[in-house]
Amino acid sequence: METRDTVLDDRYETVEGHLERDRGTVIGIWRGHIGWQDQLERMYDVFYLDCPFGRPLLRLLRHRPSGEIVGTIGAGPRPMLWQGRALQAAVVSHFAVLPTHRSLKPALGLARSMAAASLEHFEFAYGLTNAQGGAVCRRAGFGVPAQLLRHVKLLRYGSYAPRVLPGPLGRAGGALLDGAVAVGRGLRALGRRSGLHVVWTDAVDPRMPALWERSGHGDGLSTMRTGAMLEWRFLGLPAVRRRFLLVAPAPGAPLLAWFVCETNVRAPGFMTVTDAWFAGGVGGADRLAIRELCRMGYEAGYQAIEVRLAVTPPVLQAWRAEGFVVRGQQPLFVAGMDPCRAGDLGAGMYVTDIEQDG
Structure with a gap:
């Protein structure tokens, strides 16, 4: 019929x-x-x-x-x-x-x-x-085996407080909160003991695909983050301002984590994490590395950081433990699998905005 x-x-x-x-x-x-x-x-x-x-x-x-x-x-x-x-x-x-x-x-x-x-x-x-x-x-x-959850962490409150507090109160509240955040970050910087080497780069570092190669991939769906993929996806396709943040125990040492970061085209105050990978692979994310990402985003002048994820629970928990909260979702559409196989596809996957078509 x-x-x-x-x-x-x-x-x-x-x-x-x-x-x-x-x-x-x-x-x-x-x-x-x-x-x-x-x-x-x-x-x-x-x-x-x-x-x-x-x-x-x-x-x-x-x-x-x-x-x-x-x-x-x-x-x-x-x-x-x-x-x-x-x-x-x-x-x-x-x-x-x-x-x-x-x-x-x-x-x-x-x-x-x-x-x-x-x-x-x-x-x-x-x-x-x-x-x-x-x-x-x-x-x-097309079926929907998974949702990419959009997580956001505020770094500054000056533009956010007026949305929830009226008039002068919102402006004053935002200024006070930003002042408190700045003092807190300064105190943490004085006592910072991570010892990690964190640096921005505009090029794909060979240690990035090397980290992906030696980490655990699990059985879930994930893009193969080879050098060719990273070069093509992140250096070829357009972006407003895209950089790579590398986290290592020392200069030149094998990486502990990397992040692909760009300025949001519609909200310039947002830094979008288009992709990220950790030494723990799908088994877990390094909270200290995420903390360093937030510090570097703050120092770069951003108001907030956003990241879209459909990942394993241990990775998701690390982001949330560092203050990232869900602010929306986007469905992943899949065609060519029966419902049973599509359900398997959603289990244990590691999908980020690397999957966007550019």
Whole structure:
């Protein structure tokens, strides 16, 4: 029996895109709607033309009466670990339909077409999207085995206190709290005994993939954080201001932890931790390293730190023990697995914003 979702709009068809030939068409659809508006060409070239892990897929939505291309969706190969073996998944990306054609059935046809194409080349497909895209993904057959929980820690209160306290009281309260925080941090700095070497760098340090290689990966789903992945994902794809924070027992020593940090494009006072890895791997995060991250974020002038995580309980507990609290969530959509396998996929995973398509 056909339902309203299975009967698609026959005024539209999905066609296979050509990565080189259709570059301008895709960027034209993105313009004004998704992505880094001042770096769309770079975003396309890095993701679709310069991917080091294989050839991405591209599907286009054509409006039959006019012959115009009015929508686009992509999927890029992503090397991952799951249950102790390496596999290639497809991260579904850059889902966009022009506003005058933005209704459920055309978008649904485009999403279903990409899910089917992805499963012909990859073991499964997944994606992180906004609420509108998520509604389409659910109808297109994507499941949700996990939620990335957004955790936030305030570093300064000057801009936050006026939200909860009226007028002058909010401003004065924020100033008093910030003064107390500054004094407390100064006292802790005097008695600081961590002895850790903590430094910012703009380059991927070879010790970063080395830390990932020697740590415990468990049986859950996680991206393979090789040098090639870190270089491509974090140096190729756009960001406002991206740096790496390295934590080691001494200069040049093997790392204890690393963090990928960038300025939030919509809230410049927020430092977003796009990815992080610890010597304990999926078995646990170093609270002292997280504390150093907070200290360095404060010294860099940020008001707060945010991180999105779908990780093992020991890792999650370490972040929460350092004052990070849940302030929202984002579903991880997965296609190509039956409910039982998808449930297994969510157990023991280590997923962060490294999975975003850039």
